[in-house]
Amino acid sequence: MTVSRDPAPGPGPDPLTGGTAPAPDPDAERLLAELGASWTWLLGSALAALVPGILALAWPDATLHVLAVIIGLYLLVTGAFRFVASFAREHGDRHLGLLVAALYVLAGVLCLRNPLQTIAALSLIVGAVWVVTGMLTAWTALAFKGLPHRGFVLGAAALAVVAGIVVLALPNQSAVVLTRLLGLWLLLLGLAELAIAFAWRAALHRARSAVPPGASAPPAS
Helix, strand or coil, rough: CCCCCCCCCCCCCCCCCCCCCCCCCCCHHHHHHHCCCHHHHHHHHHHHHHHHHHHHHCCCCCCHHHHHHHHHHHHHHHHHHHHHHHHHHHHHHHHHHHHHHEEEEEEHHHHHHEEEEEEEHHHHHHHHHHHHHHHHHHHHHHCCCCCCHHHHHHHHHHHHHHHHHHHHHHHCCHHHHHHHHHHHHHHHHHHHHHHHHHHHHHHHHHHHHHCCCCCCCCCCC
């Protein structure tokens, strides 16, 4: 059910709680926005993809149960990173980031469920998440022309879509083939996000250098 936000409710008592309606905490929201906009947070998101990718490639004979746990944890951790990063966006675009974060968390929970630990189910979950999030990321990069490092974001989005299509096209491969395939794509996606993180770091340093003395500069962290 959709609830209209206009007109805004008055400051009167909340009919459900009997008191005043709780207002969002601006300090917490600002803290999440600063954290999500930092290049170190982007670096952490890249490592969240690189580490399971390296594990999958270094351990190709892992059982399907182990692979499902690795992928499930990757999706949950990435969902947490994307949740915080969404607060660094404008309010109109924040809902899209929250939707992507929720999709990652839901997919992670599904991967960790024992009844769904089959090769076809794991391929379907991971492939669908990569395709959907890649398309949403590409739409964001195309819709907002002032987005920093637009080319890097578009490249990462295209890589995610291709990775999802490849995984979806091979749902009945063996566990060893699936492990190597997912490990390779996780490594490539992690490297793409790593490039975005360092590009953002360079942009923050340039912004700080361009600020005249006495003016407030963006945080470099």
